[in-house]
Amino acid sequence: MERAFYERHTVTVAQDLIGCLLIRRGFSGLEDIVVRITETEAYRGADDPASHAHRGVTPRNRLMFGQAGHLYVYLSYGMHYCMNIVTEGEGEPGAVLLRGAEVVQGLELVRANRPGVRDAQLLNGPGKLTKGLALDLAYNGYDVCGGFGGGELELLPPPTGMRPLPLKETGRIGISKGQAMPWRFVEG
């Protein structure tokens, strides 16, 4: 998808990402992983007390203020990676946390990344998603619009015929402030 898709209001992007396909390439000699995004959350700036960007720029969150379409990856609770896609115009902080997905292709590879886990639990959480796709801090700042169809990570619109998707909106998970904002989106 083009950069203009991400250069919009963060909440709108979070809704529109549900149903999109995420392609993970880069396993030499092996097939690509393709997953379908089923759960997202929107995080904004000064108006969002739950956001890392709430108090302005820091070394960690600087990507959230940068160009839309790049990844913002961070370590959560000292042990899990979470992946976000940066939104809004440059200088305006925003990012969408990818919280859940289902495997479309490359099931064996995902299973190998998540040993001992039942298929239904492979990617149903932000830390599980990054582990299943073998993503870590090395991908912080990666441009998902920069691959011209061949990058390690790429997003595609929902396959035609699958829209409109039923969407549920709820408060966000695991935060102590800002729960009132219905900025979590789940398919179903």
Next chain:
DNA sequence: TTTAGGATCGACT
């Protein structure tokens, strides 16, 4: 330099 707490997960009861 120190310290509190976090956009979580999985094991266990």
Next chain:
DNA sequence: GTCGATCCTAAAC
């Protein structure tokens, strides 16, 4: 449903 693991970040001292 409860709880411990585990370590980085940011802000206070």
